[in-house]
Structures are given as C-alpha cells and as structure tokens.
Amino acid sequence: GENVEQHPSTLSVQEGDSAVIKCTYSDSASNYFPWYKQELGKRPQLIIDIRSNVGEKKDQRIAVTLNKTAKHFSLHITETQPEDSAVYFCAPNSGTYKYIFGTGTRLKVLA
Amino acid sequence: EAGVAQSPRYKIIEKRQSVAFWCNPISGHATLYWYQQILGQGPKLLIQFQNNGVVDDSQLPKDRFSAERLKGVDSTLKIQPAKLEDSAVYLCASSKGREAGELFFGEGSRLTVL
Numbered sequence: 385g386e387n388v389e390q391h392p393s394t395l396s397v398q399e400g401d402s403a404v405i406k407c408t409y410s411d412s413a414s415n416y417f418p419w420y421k422q423e424l425g426k427r428p429q430l431i432i433d434i435r436s437n438v439g440e441k442k443d444q445r446i447a448v449t450l451n452k453t454a455k456h457f458s459l460h461i462t463e464t465q466p467e468d469s470a471v472y473f474c475a476p477n478s479g480t481y482k483y484i485f486g487t488g489t490r491l492k493v494l495a
Numbered sequence: 496e497a498g499v500a501q502s503p504r505y506k507i508i509e510k511r512q513s514v515a516f517w518c519n520p521i522s523g524h525a526t527l528y529w530y531q532q533i534l535g536q537g538p539k540l541l542i543q544f545q546n547n548g549v550v551d552d553s554q555l556p557k558d559r560f561s562a563e564r565l566k567g568v569d570s571t572l573k574i575q576p577a578k579l580e581d582s583a584v585y586l587c588a589s590s591k592g593r594e595a596g597e598l599f600f601g602e603g604s605r606l607t608v609l
Contacts, residue, residue, distance in 0.1 A: 415595065416595035416596070418597065418598075420598075426602075427586065427600040427601065427602055427603060428538065428586075428598075428600050429600070430597045430598070433596075433597065435595075473537050473538070475598070477595045479551070481526050481543065481545065481550065481590065481592060481595060482540065482543060482550070482551055483528075483540070483598060484540065485530075485537035485538045485539070485540075486537055487536070487537055488536070488537045
C-alpha cells in the first residue's frame with residue numbers, strides 16, 4: 385500500500401531560525417503535494433501545496449520543494465515565530481483524490 | 496461560504512455501545528472523506544465518497560464501522576459496537592473533486608470509549 389513518512393518527528397528551533405521538514409512517499413503516480421498545519425485541538429489546515437509540474441513554490445515565509453525522482457518533498461519555514469509551533473503533516477495524493485497523511489512533525493519554536 | 500459542519504463535537508460512550516457522527520460538507524463539494532485521528536498520530540483515511548458512491552473504504556473496519564452518503568450531500572459514520580481503541584477524533588473533510596486539491600476539514604467529533 386501507500387507509504388508516507390516524515391522526518392524529523394519533532395523539531396525545536398529558536399525564534400527567527402529556519403525549519404525544514406521532509407516527506408517521503410512511495411506512490412510514483414502522486415502528482416499533488418500539500419502541507420497541512422494542525423494546532424493543538426484544532427483541525428488541519430492547508431498552508432501550501434505544489435503540483436508535479438513545478439519544482440518549488442514560495443508563499444512569504446513558507447516554501448515547498450519537490451524532488452519527484454527521489455519521491456520526496458520538503459516544507460521550509462524561514463524566520464520562525466512562536467505561532468508557527470504546531471504539528472505539520474504532508475498528504476500526497478495516491479490516486480486522483482485519495483490523500484494519505486504522513487506521520488507528522490511537531491515543531492516547537494522557542495522564544 | 497459555510498465550512499464543513501460536524502456533530503456532535505464530543506461523545507462519551509461505554510464499550511460495546513453504538514455512536515453516530517454526522518457531516519455536512521461544503522456546498523458543491525463532490526468528494527467527502529472520513530478520517531480517524533488517534534492522539535499523537537496523523538489522520539487515517541477510513542472512507543472516501545465521490546458524490547454518493549464509495550471510492551475507497553479499504554481501511555474501514557467493516558465489522559463495526561459503516562458510513563453512508565445519501566443523495567451525495569451529507570454523510571453519517573456509525574460505530575457499532577464500539578471498542579476502547581476507537582477513542583479518537585473523527586474528522587470529516589470535503590474537496591471540490593474536479594482535480595487533486597485542498598481538503599477542507601470540519602472541527603471533528605471527539606469520541607471517548609470507556
């Protein structure tokens with residue numbers, strides 16, 4: 385079946401530093417690569433996504449890069465702030481509309 | 496535009512009892528999903544509907560879980576009989592379903608099985 389892994393599982397950074405989370409997937413047919421942020425007790429919300437015809441996408445302090453050959457994509461957060469503290473999930477598609485969530489990365493931004 | 500509505504928000508039951516969760520997706524969204532999120536884990540897909548048809552239910556424990564989406568709009572997820580390990584948040588999500596894209600989640604229904 386589909387396999388989606390994230391690394392690291394936890395990440396602590398000082399405020400203002402950068403954070404990088406990597407997602408590795410197994411389905412070579414995947415063509416949509418989103419990242420979701422889930423704050424404690426809240427629902428997951430999309431923060432950025434990329435499609436397979438693009439290698440990188442940036443939105444202010446967050447960016448996503450895709451390496452389709454190696455089957456991984458990464459979330460980059462620059463100038464981290466305390467409000468970035470949350471759990472982040474990747475959820476590449478497997479089949480057109482099926483999304484398998486990764487194992488999650490807990491990010492702590494230390495003030 | 497109204498978001499995905501779910502109810503109830505919280506439910507506490509004894510093991511072997513039954514429970515039902517309801518979800519109303521965003522108007523016009525063709526695809527509806529039920530995910531189970533156990534504390535500290537990522538959401539696990541239970542079932543996926545496209546309009547009123549089941550697309551994927553490979554991870555649904557069919558001996559105790561059932562789901563339906565009548566008329567291709569709202570959906571109900573039922574657990575009968577519940578086990579202790581069913582304690583989780585049940586998240587409903589919807590998407591437009593015309594191409595791979597954003598999932599819009601409801602606030603979730605938190606189930607505690609005692």
